[in-house]
Amino acid sequence: MSQNTFTAAPPLTELPPTPTPTNRARLASATKRLLPKSYLILVLVAIIIIGYYVSEDFLTIRNAENVIAAASIVAVLAVGQFFVILTGGIDLSVGSTMAMSTVIIALTLQTGMNAGASAAFTLACCAFAGLINGALVVWLRIPPFIATLAMMSAIKGFSYIIQSTSLIQIFDKNFITAFSSGSALFVQNPVLIFVIVAVVAALVAKFTTFGRSLYAIGGNPEAARLSGLPVARNVLITYTVSGLLAGLAGLIAAAQLQQGSSLIGVGYELDAIAAVVVGGASLMGGRGDPISAVIGVFVLATIINIMNLVGISSEPQLLIKGAVIIIAVFLSSAGGVQRITNFFGSRFGRGTASARV
Amino acid sequence: MSLDTDRQGAPEELRLDGILKAYLGVQALKGVSLSVKRGSIHALAGQNGAGKSTLVKIISGAEIPDGGEIYLGGELQKFREPSDAQKAGIHTIYQELSLVPSLSVAENIFLGELPRKGGTVVDWQTMAAEARKALARVGFDLDVRRAVSTFSVAEQQAVELAKALHKDARVLLLDEPTSTLPLPDVARLFTVLRSLAEQGVTLLYISHRMDELYSLCDSVTVLRDGRNAANLSIADSKPTDVVTAMVGKSLEGSIADAALRGERSPRLGAGRGDKVLMSVSDLGEDERVSDVSFDLYEGEVLGISGLIGSGQSELAGLLAGARRKTHGRIRLDDKDVVFHNPRDAIRRGIGLLPQDRKAHGFIPDMGVAGNITLASMPMFSRLSVINRRRENKFALEMVARLGMKVSSIHQPMKTLSGGTQQKGILARWLARSARLLICDEPTRGVDVGAKEDMYELIRDFARAGGTVIISSSEITEAMMCDRVLVMARGKVVAEFDHDSIDPHGHALVSQFA
Numbered sequence: 001m002s003q004n005t006f007t008a009a010p011p012l013t014e015l016p017p018t019p020t021p022t023n024r025a026r027l028a029s030a031t032k033r034l035l036p037k038s039y040l041i042l043v044l045v046a047i048i049i050i051g052y053y054v055s056e057d058f059l060t061i062r063n064a065e066n067v068i069a070a071a072s073i074v075a076v077l078a079v080g081q082f083f084v085i086l087t088g089g090i091d092l093s094v095g096s097t098m099a100m101s102t103v104i105i106a107l108t109l110q111t112g113m114n115a116g117a118s119a120a121f122t123l124a125c126c127a128f129a130g131l132i133n134g135a136l137v138v139w140l141r142i143p144p145f146i147a148t149l150a151m152m153s154a155i156k157g158f159s160y161i162i163q164s165t166s167l168i169q170i171f172d173k174n175f176i177t178a179f180s181s182g183s184a185l186f187v188q189n190p191v192l193i194f195v196i197v198a199v200v201a202a203l204v205a206k207f208t209t210f211g212r213s214l215y216a217i218g219g220n221p222e223a224a225r226l227s228g229l230p231v232a233r234n235v236l237i238t239y240t241v242s243g244l245l246a247g248l249a250g251l252i253a254a255a256q257l258q259q260g261s262s263l264i265g266v267g268y269e270l271d272a273i274a275a276v277v278v279g280g281a282s283l284m285g286g287r288g289d290p291i292s293a294v295i296g297v298f299v300l301a302t303i304i305n306i307m308n309l310v311g312i313s314s315e316p317q318l319l320i321k322g323a324v325i326i327i328a329v330f331l332s333s334a335g336g337v338q339r340i341t342n343f344f345g346s347r348f349g350r351g352t353a354s355a356r357v
Numbered sequence: 358m359s360l361d362t363d364r365q366g367a368p369e370e371l372r373l374d375g376i377l378k379a380y381l382g383v384q385a386l387k388g389v390s391l392s393v394k395r396g397s398i399h400a401l402a403g404q405n406g407a408g409k410s411t412l413v414k415i416i417s418g419a420e421i422p423d424g425g426e427i428y429l430g431g432e433l434q435k436f437r438e439p440s441d442a443q444k445a446g447i448h449t450i451y452q453e454l455s456l457v458p459s460l461s462v463a464e465n466i467f468l469g470e471l472p473r474k475g476g477t478v479v480d481w482q483t484m485a486a487e488a489r490k491a492l493a494r495v496g497f498d499l500d501v502r503r504a505v506s507t508f509s510v511a512e513q514q515a516v517e518l519a520k521a522l523h524k525d526a527r528v529l530l531l532d533e534p535t536s537t538l539p540l541p542d543v544a545r546l547f548t549v550l551r552s553l554a555e556q557g558v559t560l561l562y563i564s565h566r567m568d569e570l571y572s573l574c575d576s577v578t579v580l581r582d583g584r585n586a587a588n589l590s591i592a593d594s595k596p597t598d599v600v601t602a603m604v605g606k607s608l609e610g611s612i613a614d615a616a617l618r619g620e621r622s623p624r625l626g627a628g629r630g631d632k633v634l635m636s637v638s639d640l641g642e643d644e645r646v647s648d649v650s651f652d653l654y655e656g657e658v659l660g661i662s663g664l665i666g667s668g669q670s671e672l673a674g675l676l677a678g679a680r681r682k683t684h685g686r687i688r689l690d691d692k693d694v695v696f697h698n699p700r701d702a703i704r705r706g707i708g709l710l711p712q713d714r715k716a717h718g719f720i721p722d723m724g725v726a727g728n729i730t731l732a733s734m735p736m737f738s739r740l741s742v743i744n745r746r747r748e749n750k751f752a753l754e755m756v757a758r759l760g761m762k763v764s765s766i767h768q769p770m771k772t773l774s775g776g777t778q779q780k781g782i783l784a785r786w787l788a789r790s791a792r793l794l795i796c797d798e799p800t801r802g803v804d805v806g807a808k809e810d811m812y813e814l815i816r817d818f819a820r821a822g823g824t825v826i827i828s829s830s831e832i833t834e835a836m837m838c839d840r841v842l843v844m845a846r847g848k849v850v851a852e853f854d855h856d857s858i859d860p861h862g863h864a865l866v867s868q869f870a
Contacts, residue, residue, distance in 0.1 A: 207742050207743055207745070208738070208741045208742055208743065209734040209735065209738050209741050209742075209743060210741060212727060212734060212743060213734070215720065215722075215723060215727075216720045216723060216727075216731060219720035219721055219722050219723055220716075220717075220719065220720045220721060222716060222717045223711075223716075223717055223718055223719055223720055223731075224720070224731075225679075225698065225699055226677075226679055226699045226709055226711060226717055226718075227699070227703075227731040227732040227785065228699050228700040228703035228704070228732050229700075229731070229732075230700070286720065286721075286722050286723075287722055
C-alpha cells in the first residue's frame with residue numbers, strides 16, 4: 001500500500017466543506033444568547049408595573065433615586081462578586097471589606113489628608129485584602145468559601161481595632177460630593193460610578209483575553225491550565241478586583257452615611273451573591289455576565305422598595321426575598337422555564353399524542 | 358461467527374418503530390427502526406453524530422422521542438424517565454460506570470432496595486448471599502463486602518452487570534463496554550455476554566470496533582445521519598460492509614480498510630529527520646514512570662504503547678508539562694528544559710491532546726471558536742482586546758479544514774460529537790503553531806470515520822514537518838507510527854521500528870503485560 005493512496009483519499013465527511021451558519025441558525029443562536037437577559041428585563045418591568053399599581057409613591061423621581069442610591073452600592077459589589085463566581089469561586093468577605101473601606105477613609109480624612117489621596121489609599125488597602133483572599137485560594141489551596149469566610153471575620157476584626165471608637169464622622173465636603181451628593185450630566189455620582197463599573201466589566205468580560213480566560217477557568221479549570229492560560233494569576237486578579245470594588249462600594253456608603261463604621265455592610269456579601277445568581281450566573285462557574293448581575297441587583301432592590309412602600313415590616317420582607325431568590329434562580333439558571341414548559345406540554349396536549357412513547 | 362440457528366425462531370424482544378428526535382431544530386433521528394430477537398446479541402454501529410447515543414438515551418428512557426414507538430416483548434412502552442425503562446427490564450451500562458465507589462459491592466448491587474429484617478435493620482447476610490449469586494451469573498467471585506473502588510475496571514463492570522441482572526434485566530444496553538478494558542478482560546467479558554444471551558437476556562451492543570462486532574454479535578444495525586443505513590446479519594456480511602454503510606461510501610485504500618483486512622499498517626509519519634528535537638533521559642515520576650530514555654527526531658511519529666495503565670499516558674503528561682517529573686531530564690533543541698506547568702511546554706511549541714476529553718480537553722459551555730483560539734488568544738487580540746472578526750474567520754477556516762461537523766462556530770463545545778471535539782482540540786494546537794503534538798489515546802471514543810480523519814490530520818501535520826508522539830493502548834494505532842516504544846509497569850521494555858513489526862502486531866503484544 002503506497003502512501004499516495006492516502007493523499008488521494010477524500011476526507012470522510014458528508015458536510016459541505018464550509019459550514020457557514022444559515023440566517024436561521026444565526027437568529028436562533030442570537031435569540032438563545034439574548035434570552036436570559038431579556039427574560040430578566042421582563043421580570044424587572046413586571047415588578048415595576050406591580051409597584052406602580054400597589055403604591056402611588058413608587059413611580060416618582062424621589063423614590064427612583066432612593067432605589068438607585070441603595071442599589072448602586074450592591075451593584076458595585078455584585079460586579080466584583082460576579083468575576084469571582086465566574087471562575088467558580090465565591091467571595092464572602094466583601095461586606096467586611098466594604099466596612100473596612102468606610103473606616104479607613106474616615107480615619108485618613110480625619111488626619112487631614114485630601115480626599116483623592118485618602119480614597120486611593122483606601123482602595124489600595126481593600127485591593128490588598130482581596131489579594132490575600134486570592135493568595136489563600138491559589139497558593140494555599142484553601143477552598144474559596146472557607147478562605148473568604150475566614151477573611152470576612154479577620155477583616156471585620158481588623159476594622160474594629162483600627163476604628164477604636166464607635167463610629168467616625170466624615171466632614172470632608174469634597175469626598176461627600178464626589179461619592180454621594182454630587183452629580184454630572186444630571187446623574188448622581190454613585191449611579192455614574194456603578195454604571196461605569198458595570199460597563200467596563202461587561203466589556204472586559206466579553207471582549208478581552210482576560211475575560212475569555214475567566215470563562216474558560218470557570219468552565220473547566222484543567223482544560224484551561226492545559227491550554228496554557230495563566231489560571232493562578234487570573235484567579236488572583238479576580239479576588240483583588242473584588243476587594244477593590246468592595247472598597248469602592250465602601251466609599252459610596254461612607255459618603256452617603258457621612259461616617260465610617262465597622263458595622264456597615266453586614267449581609268451585603270449575600271445580597272451581592274444573590275444578585276449574581278439571580279442574574280443567571282452559575283455558582284459552578286463559567287456562565288453569566290456582569291450586566292445581568294446588575295439587573296439582578298435591581299430586581300431584588302425594587303422588590304424590597306415596593307415592600308417598604310406598602311408597609312410590609314422587615315421580617316416578612318426577608319421571607320419574601322428568600323422566596324424571590326429561589327424562584328428567580330429556578331427560572332433563570334436551573335432550567336425552570338424548560339421544565340415548566342415540558343410539564344404543561346405533557347399534561348395538556350399540544351401535539352403530544354405522537355410525541356410520547 | 359455465532360449465528361445461532363435456535364435464535365432464528367426466537368420471538369422478538371425489542372422493537373423500535375420510526376423513532377424521531379430533534380434537538381434545537383437539528384433532527385438527530387429521522388425515523389429509526391430496529392428489531393432484536395430474544396437472547397440475541399445485536400450490535401448498533403454508526404459514526405459520531407449518526408444518532409447512536411440519542412437512540413441509546415431513548416431506549417433507556419433518558420430522553421423522550423418526538424415520535425415513533427418502542428415495544429418490549431410485543432407490548433407498547435412509554436418511558437418518561439430511566440426508572441420506567443428499568444422497571445420494564447431495560448438496563449443500560451454506560452462507558453462511565455454508575456456505581457458508588459465508596460459503597461460495598463453488595464450495597465451497590467442492592468442500591469435503593471436494601472433487604473431488611475423486621476422492616477428496619479438491613480439484612481446483610483441475605484444481601485451478601487444474593488450479591489454473590491448475581492456475580493456468579495456473570496462468572497465473577499468477589500468479596501462483596503469490599504468497597505467497589507478497590508476493584509479493577511473489569512471487576513467493577515461485572516458488578517454493574519450483576520446489578521442489572523439482579524434487577525431482572527430483560528434487555529441490556531452496553532455502550533462501548535470494552536473501551537476502558539485491558540485486552541484479557543475483553544475476552545472474559547465476551548464469554549459472560551454470550552452466556553447471558555444463552556440465558557435469554559437480549560443484548561444491544563454499541564461499539565466502534567469491527568473485530569468485536571464480528572466476534573460477539575449476531576446481527577447489526579448501522580445508523581447513518583439519523584436513519585437506518587443497513588441491517589445486516591453478521592454471518593452473511595463482512596466488516597467492510599458495516600464500515601461502508603457507516604460512512605456511506607467505499608473505503609478502498611483507506612487506513613481503516615487496511616487495518617480491517619489485517620494488512621501491514623500504513624505509516625503516519627513521513628520518516629524521521631536527522632535532527633534530534635527532544636532528548637529524554639532517565640525521566641520518571643515516582644513509581645508511575647521510571648527510567649525512560651529516548652531521542653525524538655524532528656518529523657517523526659513516535660508511538661508509546663502498552664496496556665492501559667502501563668505509564669504511557671503519564672509519560673505523555675510529563676512531556677507536555679501537564680505532570681511534574683520527579684527525576685530525569687528533558688532536553689529540547691539541545692537545551693535542558695524544565696516544565697513547571699503546561700504553559701512552559703506550550704511556549705516551546707508543544708501541544709497535548711489529553712486522553713479524557715471531557716474532563717481535560719475543552720470548555721463545555723464555550724463556543725467552538727473560543728475553544729479553538731484558547732491557547733492562542735494573544736494572536737487574535739491587540740492590547741488584550743480580542744478581534745472577534747479575525748477569530749471567527751480563523752475558526753471558520755479551521756472548521757472547514759478539519760471537516761468539523763458544527764452548526765455554528767458559536768455552538769457550545771459540549772454539544773459536539775467526540776470526534777469533532779477532538780478535532781477542535783487539535784485545531785487549538787494548529788492555531789498555536791505547535792511543532793510537537795502529544796496525542797494521548799487520540800481516537801478513544803471516536804468512531805471509524807472520525808478516526809480516519811484524525812489519522813489523516815496527524816499525517817498532514819507530520820508531513821508539514823511537525824513531530825508527533827502518540828500514546829496509545831490500541832495496537833493498530835501504535836503500528837502506524839515510525840517507531841514504537843512499548844511500556845510495561847512504568848518502564849520502556851521494548852522498542853520497534855515500523856518495518857520490524859509483523860502485520861498483526863504480535864511482536865508488540867508479546868512485550869505487553
